[in-house]
Amino acid sequence: MANHYDREFKAQAVQLVLTQQKTGAQVARELGIPSKTLYAWVAAYKADPVEPFVGSGHLKAEDQALRDLQRRIRDLEEENAILKKSDAHLHQRSDVIVRFIHEHRFTFSITKMCQILDVSRSGYYAWCHRPPSTRAQARARRVERIRAVFTTSGERYGSPKITAVLRREGERISQKTVARLMHDHRLRSRVTRKYKATTNSRHTWPVHENVLNRTFSADRPHAVWMADITYIPTEEGWLYLASLQDLYTRKIVGWAVDRRMTQDLVIRALDRAVIHSRPPAGVLHHSDRGSQYAAAAYQERLQQYGMTASMSRKGNCYDNAMIESWHSLLKKELIYLTKFRTRAEAEVAIFAYIEIFYNRQRIHSALDYQTPAEADAAYHARYG
Numbered sequence: 001m002a003n004h005y006d007r008e009f010k011a012q013a014v015q016l017v018l019t020q021q022k023t024g025a026q027v028a029r030e031l032g033i034p035s036k037t038l039y040a041w042v043a044a045y046k047a048d049p050v051e052p053f054v055g056s057g058h059l060k061a062e063d064q065a066l067r068d069l070q071r072r073i074r075d076l077e078e079e080n081a082i083l084k085k086s087d088a089h090l091h092q093r094s095d096v097i098v099r100f101i102h103e104h105r106f107t108f109s110i111t112k113m114c115q116i117l118d119v120s121r122s123g124y125y126a127w128c129h130r131p132p133s134t135r136a137q138a139r140a141r142r143v144e145r146i147r148a149v150f151t152t153s154g155e156r157y158g159s160p161k162i163t164a165v166l167r168r169e170g171e172r173i174s175q176k177t178v179a180r181l182m183h184d185h186r187l188r189s190r191v192t193r194k195y196k197a198t199t200n201s202r203h204t205w206p207v208h209e210n211v212l213n214r215t216f217s218a219d220r221p222h223a224v225w226m227a228d229i230t231y232i233p234t235e236e237g238w239l240y241l242a243s244l245q246d247l248y249t250r251k252i253v254g255w256a257v258d259r260r261m262t263q264d265l266v267i268r269a270l271d272r273a274v275i276h277s278r279p280p281a282g283v284l285h286h287s288d289r290g291s292q293y294a295a296a297a298y299q300e301r302l303q304q305y306g307m308t309a310s311m312s313r314k315g316n317c318y319d320n321a322m323i324e325s326w327h328s329l330l331k332k333e334l335i336y337l338t339k340f341r342t343r344a345e346a347e348v349a350i351f352a353y354i355e356i357f358y359n360r361q362r363i364h365s366a367l368d369y370q371t372p373a374e375a376d377a378a379y380h381a382r383y384g
Helices: 007-019 024-031 035-047 061-085 094-103 110-116 121-129 134-152 159-168 175-184 263-277 296-304 317-333 343-358 372-383
Strands: 224-234 237-246 252-258 284-287 308-311
Touching: 007 024, 007 035, 024 035, 061 110, 094 110, 094 121, 110 121, 134 159, 134 175, 159 175, 224 263, 224 317, 224 343, 237 263, 237 317, 237 343, 252 263, 252 343, 263 296, 296 308, 317 343
Parallel strands: 224 284, 284 308
Antiparallel strands: 224 237, 237 252
C-alpha cells in the first residue's frame, strides 16, 4: 500500500534537509521514503514556500493572480539573494561557479542559479556525477595540506610561509597558487595592529656607544644578542616581558616576566640566556638606553659574562629595531589575539609561544625558511 504524507510531515522533512546540513538522500533513508519523493517536496517548497503543498484544487482567477504575483516577487527576491551571495564568483573559473551552485543547492533553486550564473543544468549535473579528475584530486590534497599547515601555525602563516613549508616537504608549488587556494577557501592569516613599547632613558647611569650601529647581521650564533622590554595587558594589570634575541639564529635565548619593570627582571632574563645557551666570551650585547640596562648591577653582570655592551642612540628606536620587531610579532601573533584573565595565564601562553612555537616551529624568511632551532643546529653541524 502506498504511503500518504500530510502537508506538515512534508514541510518538516524539507526543513530537515535545509537546516541540518544533511543530504536529501541521507534524510530520505532516515525517514524511509524514496529520495526522489523528498527532492520533489524540496522543489515544491522552493517554488512556493508560503503554500508549497496545496494539492490540485482549482483557484479563482483573482486568487490565482495574487499567487502568481507573490511567486514573481519571491523569484525576484531569490535572484537578488543569489547575485549578492555569488558576487565574488561571477568572474571565476567555471569549476568554481559550479562548486558554488552545488554548495548552495539547498538554499536556492538549482535552475535559478544556473540561469543567473550562465551555467547549463546538464553541465551542472554532469559535473555532479563526474568522478574527480587527477588534477582535482591533486588540488584537493593540496588544499588539505595547506589547511593543515595553516591550522598548525595557529592561523598565523600566510601564503609565503605555507609555500616554504610545502616546498620543504618536496611539493613543487608557487606562492601564487598557495595564495589563490587560500583565497578560494577563505584561509586568512590573523593580523592585528602593531605594538611598540619603550623603556625610560631619563636617568643618570652611564651609557655605552652604539657599537652595533644597525649592523643587523652576524656570521655565527652568540655573536650579538639584542635586549628589550615590552608589556602585556591582563585583567590583573600589566605583565612585563624582558627578552634577549640572538641575531644570527633569531632565537629568543632568554626571557623573563614580572609584574614590575625592574633591574631584577632584565638580570633574570640575562641569567637564563647564559644558563641555557652557555655562550663563549665576547658576545656583543645591544639594548636601548633604558635605566634597567644602564644600571650598575646589570652592567656588572655583563662584565661577569665577558660581554661587550652596546646601546642605541638617544631617542632612536631604529637602532634596536630587530628585537622591537620581534616584540611586535609576539603582539600580532599572540597577545592581541588573546584576552588574559591573570598574569599567570599570560605567562603560560608566552612560554608556549616562545619555547614551543617560535623557537622550534616557526619558520623565518631571513633564515631561508628554517626555524631558529634548525638554523642553530645547521651551523653547529657544519662548523662544530
